[in-house]
Amino acid sequence: MTAIKFPSDEWIKQLSxxxxxxxxxxxxxxxxxxxxxxxxxxxxxxxxxxxxYLGLYHGKSPDAMQIGSVDEKEAGxxxxxxxxxxRKVIEGKLDPIQxxxxxxxxxxxxxxxxxRYPKAAKEIIACTKLIPTDFGD
Amino acid sequence: MWYFVSPQIVFGxxxxxxxxxxxxxxxxxxxxPTLIQVGLVDKVTTHLHKAGLTYRVFDxxxxxxxxxxxxxxxxxxxxxxxxxxxxxxxxxxxDAAKAIWVLYERPDLEPADINPMVELNLRRKARLITIPTTxxxxxxxxxxxxxxxxxxxxxLSLGNRENIAxxxxxxxxxxxxxxxxxxxxxxxxxxTHAVEGYTCTWHTDLTDGLCLEAAKKIFTYLPCAVxxxxxxxxxxxxxxxxxxxxxxxxxxxxxxxxxxxxxxxxVFHIPxxxxxxxxxxxxxxxxxxxxxxxxxxxxxxxxxxxxxEREAAFSLAAGIRRLCESVGNPTSIAGLGIARETxxxxxxxxxxxxxxxxxxxxxxxxPDYDDLQRLFEYAYDGKRIDF
Numbered sequence: 402m403t404a405i406k407f408p409s410d411e412w413i414k415q416l417s418x419x420x421x422x423x424x425x426x427x428x429x430x431x432x433x434x435x436x437x438x439x440x441x442x443x444x445x446x447x448x449x450x451x452x453x454y455l456g457l458y459h460g461k462s463p464d465a466m467q468i469g470s471v472d473e474k475e476a477g478x479x480x481x482x483x484x485x486x487x488r489k490v491i492e493g494k495l496d497p498i499q500x501x502x503x504x505x506x507x508x509x510x511x512x513x514x515x516x517r518y519p520k521a522a523k524e525i526i527a528c529t530k531l532i533p534t535d536f537g538d
Numbered sequence: 539m540w541y542f543v544s545p546q547i548v549f550g551x552x553x554x555x556x557x558x559x560x561x562x563x564x565x566x567x568x569x570x571p572t573l574i575q576v577g578l579v580d581k582v583t584t585h586l587h588k589a590g591l592t593y594r595v596f597d598x599x600x601x602x603x604x605x606x607x608x609x610x611x612x613x614x615x616x617x618x619x620x621x622x623x624x625x626x627x628x629x630x631x632x633d634a635a636k637a638i639w640v641l642y643e644r645p646d647l648e649p650a651d652i653n654p655m656v657e658l659n660l661r662r663k664a665r666l667i668t669i670p671t672t673x674x675x676x677x678x679x680x681x682x683x684x685x686x687x688x689x690x691x692x693x694l695s696l697g698n699r700e701n702i703a704x705x706x707x708x709x710x711x712x713x714x715x716x717x718x719x720x721x722x723x724x725x726x727x728x729x730t731h732a733v734e735g736y737t738c739t740w741h742t743d744l745t746d747g748l749c750l751e752a753a754k755k756i757f758t759y760l761p762c763a764v765x766x767x768x769x770x771x772x773x774x775x776x777x778x779x780x781x782x783x784x785x786x787x788x789x790x791x792x793x794x795x796x797x798x799x800x801x802x803x804x805v806f807h808i809p810x811x812x813x814x815x816x817x818x819x820x821x822x823x824x825x826x827x828x829x830x831x832x833x834x835x836x837x838x839x840x841x842x843x844x845x846x847e848r849e850a851a852f853s854l855a856a857g858i859r860r861l862c863e864s865v866g867n868p869t870s871i872a873g874l875g876i877a878r879e880t881x882x883x884x885x886x887x888x889x890x891x892x893x894x895x896x897x898x899x900x901x902x903x904x905p906d907y908d909d910l911q912r913l914f915e916y917a918y919d920g921k922r923i924d925f
Contacts (some may be wrong), residue, residue: 425906429893498899499740502654503539512653516695519899 404535407491408441408451408484410467412532417455417465419528426528427460430521434458435514438471440481447484447537478510488536491529497522542744542789544679545668545703549778551770553709554669557585560705565593566620566664568611568635569627570600578671578712582626594618596638599627602686602693603634605649612641615664624667625703626712628724629675629810632668633683636701639666649685652696665704671712673763673777674724674811676731676784678706693804695896708781710774718764721776722865725760726815728780729753729858730795733818735787737825737832738900742790749786750839755779757840757861764865794821794905797895798913801888806876815862816869816917819855821901823923824913826851829902855922870920881918888914 405412420426436458441451454474456464468474480497482490486505489495498519500506508515515522548556565586569579574597586593596611615623615638623642625635640652643660652658668678683696716724729752735741736749756779762772798821799814826833826848833851837843842857843850859869868874871881889910892898905913909925916923 428907496740496899499540503541504655505539508655512655513650513694513696516653516896517894519896520893520904523899523904 402533404533406535406537407487408439408453408467412534413453413455413465413467415532416525416528417462419531420457420462420525423524423528426521426524429460429524430457430518431460433460433518433521435477435510436474438468438474438476438479439487440471440479441487442481442483444483444485446488478508478515480506480508482506490526491534493526493530497526540742541699542742543681543699543702544785544789545706547679547706547708547781549708549781551710551774553707554581554585554711556705556707557582557667558588560589560591560622560667562589562591562621564618564620565591565622565624566615566618566638567593567595568599568623568625568638569595569597569631571597573627573631573671576715579626581711582624582669591622593624594620599631599634601630602684603630604686604688605694606688608634608637608641608649608685611635611638612645615639615642616645619663621664622667623664624669626669626671628670628672629677629684632670632675632677633685635666635668636681636683636703637685637696639664640698640701649696650694652683652698652701654698656698658698658700660700661704666701667705667707668703669707669709669712670777670780672716672720672724673713673773673780674727676728676780676788678703678708679781679784680788682788693800706781708777710770710777713773713777714767714770716767718767718866721767722760722764722867723809723811723815724780725756725763725776725811725865726818726862726867727811728776728783729756729760729861730799730811730814730818731783731787731792732756732779733822733836733854733858734793734795735783735790736836737822737902738791738793739902740791740900741832745786745790748782750836752779752783752786753836754840756783757857760861761864791900792897794825794898794901797898797901798892798910800895800897801891802871804891805884805887806874808874812867812874815858815867816871816874819858819869820913820917820923822855822858823852824905824909824925825901825903826855827903827923827925832902852922871914871918872920876918878918885911885914
């Protein structure tokens with residue numbers, strides 16, 4: 402399978418699709434309401450800023466897309482981090498909750514709600530690992 | 539990148555004397571009525587007199603302290619304006635004192651706002667001293683705060699690295715009078731901290747040694763302290779071990795025994811240490827079926843292990859069950875006196891709470907709903923996990 406570039410519209414749509422096919426995610430996030438925007442900030446490994454929107458509602462992901470700015474969609478949660486930190490999250494080298502606790506991933510939104518859905522957070526990360534990802538190496 | 543945070547710790551016989559040397563004007567003592575009644579608060583105030591501090595006592599902390607309680611304590615602090623907050627008690631008291639301190643320093647915050655992502659800028663008005671009166675919680679050296687939202691009937695896991703105590707005073711004189719049942723329950727809580735701090739996916743090089751050695755001391759000294767509460771050596775070593783385990787898991791995290799134990803405790807009103815200690819062997823067996831290495835390491839350190847990784851991990855679970863039995867604690871949910879039909883009627887609630895407990899995220903094997911239900915059912919019957 403061809404690797405999908407991260408960040409990209411195709412990559413976030415793949416994640417959305419994997420979530421929709423995951424019974425574990427559906428079960429663990431069945432009461433979740435809140436969309437995410439992931440901001441990928443430039444660093445030495447990636448020169449641009451990118452914005453990925455992931456809609457999440459009651460155990461499903463109704464829509465997902467790359468957007469042009471953080472204002473283009475409304476989302477309850479915005480997480481921003483440099484490209485290299487996102488890469489570590491996707492590769493399983495940085496636990497996203499630990500990342501937020503050490504402020505390597507910066508969260509705007511209600512952290513205590515996220516902490517009420519640890520299994521769902523874990524399932525999202527598990528789904529990112531299902532995507533063959535091209536980090537532009 | 540990670541952090542290791544710790545208060546300054548004064549420990550051992552006579553540690554309370556450290557209070558003689560603190561500088562300040564006023565202290566707010568946070569405690570509960572029982573500890574006043576048994577004279578433990580007097581042991582502290584004697585030293586405050588020597589230090590020349592005046593004090594007021596807030597003794598309204600209940601088990602599983604509520605948001606309302608800490609708001610009430612914070613209001614008192616804002617009026618009294620102490621430069622020290624001193625927690626004298628177990629985990630509930632120390633958690634309440636941490637929250638009272640934060641809300642005194644930051645009256646603009648709601649309790650639910652106390653999380654690791656914000657900058658609190660504490661220590662502008664006061665500093666915090668923790669003095670544990672049980673050997674188990676580790677709250678004297680952790681920054682976690684657990685409060686109960688009585689309106690929503692749920693616990694809030696709060697805390698920020700800044701709200702770690704400035705000074706923890708770990709004096710065995712404060713636990714000499716603990717009754718055997720409380721000694722056993724809190725000691726098993728400490729053991730669970732040690733085991734989970736070592737085996738959770740957030741374990742660190744800086745916490746491993748603390749957890750291993752704490753577990754070894756608890757295996758050695760808990761039965762002695764339960765059998766003979768006047769055994770000063772056992773009391774002191776157990777007290778130190780509980781603090782070491784607190785540092786260990788407080789700087790890594792708890793895991794599945796805590797997630798399931800919190801649920802069991804909340805649904806059936808089981809003391810925290812009894813609940814997590816009971817479930818620990820089951821969660822070890824479940825996780826070790828896929829990830830036995832860390833459990834096997836610990837088993838070998840404790841002299842329980844063998845060469846085979848899985849068997850060594852299972853021998854750790856068996857050793858913990860034997861320890862529970864030796865201190866008179868049940869090893870099954872049925873052994874807690876919960877009728878089967880009552881258990882079955884509440885299993886969905888148990889599952890929901892356990893599944894969404896923050897400690898679940900550090901389990902090296904993450905259960906799905908079916909596995910978690912089976913684990914609870916096996917634990918009810920006292921059956922070794924085989925799936």
